[in-house]
Amino acid sequence: MRPPVLLVIAHGSRDPRHAATVDALVRRVRSIRPRLVVETGFLDFNAPSVPRVLERLAAQGTEDVIALPLLLTRAFHAKSDIPSVLREASARLPRLRIHRAEVLGPSPLLLAALHRRLWEAGLxxxxxxxxxxxxxxxGSTDPEAIAVIAEIARELRSAGWCAVRPAFASALLPRTDEVVRSLRADGCERVAVAPYVIAPxxxxxxIAEGARQADxxxxxxxxxxxxxxxLLERYEQALPALTAGRVAVTA
Structure with missing residues (x-):
């Protein structure tokens, strides 16, 4: 039996850097697991759309798909948009079993990636x-997502930084520039901004505009x-439910 296809679901953007970054990430996943079929679908702006990818897979005879949201927290897209798209696809494609994997965060691997970017930036x-x-x-108005960001800040603080404070590009305050000023006013010798986002x-x-006064x-x-x-870890974690025949495309 062929292993389930991994379908990475990205939000999409008018900015071409977004899709290029998602493509680069998917290529890296394929390089790690060359025998695994990894597809990409977008919710908006970019092609192919999630429904089109699922239709193509069904037409090719694919039986099982693990749909993985390329999201750092469980907010609106994870709780509403993606479940809705997958439910509709499942109803139209009854021979295609779809299981939705968990979002990426929180995870120690994300903290490791964040530190990697900071070291690459010169720290x-x-x-x-x-x-x-x-x-x-x-940024998000979802309480669960807000709580996750606060917990990540606490974890980073315990890792030895002078101080760690969240900032948000939308939905919530404070903004990045405000937090840069407050950290400097509180006596930190230098200030670094770590974007907790996947793609440009x-x-x-x-965020970058607000970081102009940071070091x-x-x-x-x-x-x-x-x-x-x-991504591969979330794929592996989703396999048992699909193997047992429990299809989960609802929230």
Whole structure:
């Protein structure tokens, strides 16, 4: 029996850098597991759409798909958009079994990817004690997502940074520039901004704009080795339910 196809579901963006980053991440996943069929579908803006990918797979005789949301938290897209798209596809394609994997975060691999980007931007382990860190996320009004970001900030703080504070590019305050100023005012020798986002786009650009007065701006998580490994980890975690015949396409 062929292993289930891994369908990575990305949000999509008018910014071409978004799709290019998703493609690079998927290529890295394929390089790790060359025998695994890995497809990409987008919710909006980019092609192919999730329904079109599922229709093609069904037409090719695929029986099992693990749909993995390329999301860091369980917010609106994870709880509403993606379940709705998958339910509709499942109803139209009854021979295709679809199981929805968990979102990517939280995970130690994401923290490792975030630290990788900070080291690549020029920081060193020894700099942590004197560096205030802005954990800059896209932002959400979902309480679960907000709680996850707060917990990640606490974990980073316990890892030895001078101070760690969240900032948001939308939906919530404070913004990145506000947190940069507050960390500097509180006596941190330097301030670094760590975008807790996967791919470039409008909101990451807003984070970068707010980081102009920071000493260090890390890159987005992108096609990091840790993120690629995490996709495969979520795929493996989803396999038992699908193997047992329990299809989960609802929230």
């Amino acid at each position: 060193q382990e020894a700099d942590k004690r004197s560096t205030g860190l802005v954990l800059a996320s896209a 786009g409008r909101l990451p650009d807003r 260090v701006l890390a890159d987005v998580l992108g096609a990091s080795p840790e993120l690629a490994q995490l």
